[in-house]
Amino acid sequence: MFTPKNQTAVCLIIPALLILAGCATTKTETVIDSAKDANKPIPVVAQSTGTGVGGGPLPKRSLNDFKKSNVNAPCYDRKNEPFTPVVDSHFHPRPFGGKAITPPELYRFFDEAGVRFVNYYGIGQVLELKSECTYYLDCPGVNAEPSVKNDFVNGMEVTAYKHENLNIVLSMTFMDISKRDDILKTIKMYDKEFPGMFKWAGELNVVKAALTKNGHTYVTPENIAKWAPFMKVLRERNIPVTLHSDLGNDANPTLYLPLMQKVLATYPNNKIVWAHMGLSKELTKMNPDLHVSIMKKILDQYPNLYLDISWDVLYESYRDFGPIFIKFFNENPDRILPGTDFVAAGHKEYKTYANELDLTSRVLKYVNDDAFRQIALGENYFKLLGLDYQAPQVCPSAAN
Numbered sequence: 001m002f003t004p005k006n007q008t009a010v011c012l013i014i015p016a017l018l019i020l021a022g023c024a025t026t027k028t029e030t031v032i033d034s035a036k037d038a039n040k041p042i043p044v045v046a047q048s049t050g051t052g053v054g055g056g057p058l059p060k061r062s063l064n065d066f067k068k069s070n071v072n073a074p075c076y077d078r079k080n081e082p083f084t085p086v087v088d089s090h091f092h093p094r095p096f097g098g099k100a101i102t103p104p105e106l107y108r109f110f111d112e113a114g115v116r117f118v119n120y121y122g123i124g125q126v127l128e129l130k131s132e133c134t135y136y137l138d139c140p141g142v143n144a145e146p147s148v149k150n151d152f153v154n155g156m157e158v159t160a161y162k163h164e165n166l167n168i169v170l171s172m173t174f175m176d177i178s179k180r181d182d183i184l185k186t187i188k189m190y191d192k193e194f195p196g197m198f199k200w201a202g203e204l205n206v207v208k209a210a211l212t213k214n215g216h217t218y219v220t221p222e223n224i225a226k227w228a229p230f231m232k233v234l235r236e237r238n239i240p241v242t243l244h245s246d247l248g249n250d251a252n253p254t255l256y257l258p259l260m261q262k263v264l265a266t267y268p269n270n271k272i273v274w275a276h277m278g279l280s281k282e283l284t285k286m287n288p289d290l291h292v293s294i295m296k297k298i299l300d301q302y303p304n305l306y307l308d309i310s311w312d313v314l315y316e317s318y319r320d321f322g323p324i325f326i327k328f329f330n331e332n333p334d335r336i337l338p339g340t341d342f343v344a345a346g347h348k349e350y351k352t353y354a355n356e357l358d359l360t361s362r363v364l365k366y367v368n369d370d371a372f373r374q375i376a377l378g379e380n381y382f383k384l385l386g387l388d389y390q391a392p393q394v395c396p397s398a399a400n
């Protein structure tokens, strides 16, 4: 995401970034970064190119390496260890409909990519089962509504398939925040069926224009006022909630901004993650300076707001403006979360996940060490959830 198509041009335009980016990239990186290869699957991602024991690649870091108690964790060598994050905070282990990738296969994906922390979101819009549809855009007219179905399967699978090298956080995605007001009742049911297991909420759809042909109705200011009881529970339990809320569309880039402002003004003490920084397939031509200035203002106003940079749509649409976003991330390093927004439909292979992880995190190759540590190495994520993990320090040599 956001890494300019032509890296040489960036190096010429912004000498300071040249230092940060280490523009003398390896051959592999150069190939990956060229515009014509941007859409090709990356054969190997998250593999260290450094030299480890016996002259091979550096071993990937284990979950244990991130434990707070592990005081001897080595510093992170950005030159030789992956630029891709150890956290995927926006991941959907099941598709909108149809078969999903099996848990052992998914775990292999994470292992291969060096991802040790994952949020398991349900899908905010499960297609009607009888439709046998697997993707909502292929099935206009078929209703897609939030449901407990995915959450339950996720809860069962995470219990049945353990993985000692992976920390999975379950998220409640059943909440239909535009229609129902029985959310508290269902949380109580989860408490009984999955005690203490769900530590996140979302992603929930406030406005998702892409879903209008599948029965999605936008949240209204009246709806937002009715969220108070369940938002209180989330606050008390320190549960962050991820909201998908389109900022606007190409015709009017800030059309829906007032709705998100209403949410934030009503619940300033809730930890809220704004998915995709409000961007979407319907908003791909916004002036990036305007976008960043809106984000900056709202982050300053609401200290409990975070932005997730998931979804390759962001990379595809805004990579020409990399320096603007790199500067923004460097200036707000403690408010950004990485993620892929991968949807684990059964037919997908590892290379698709690797490619999405690569695209959504390319910008992280260029941020400064402080931002890299907080975003890619998980510090923001650990703090947000109060986890017993910490990001390693970045090796000083990486900044030289």
Ligand SMILES: [Zn+2]
Pocket: 090, 092, 203, 341
């Ligand atoms: Zn998503």
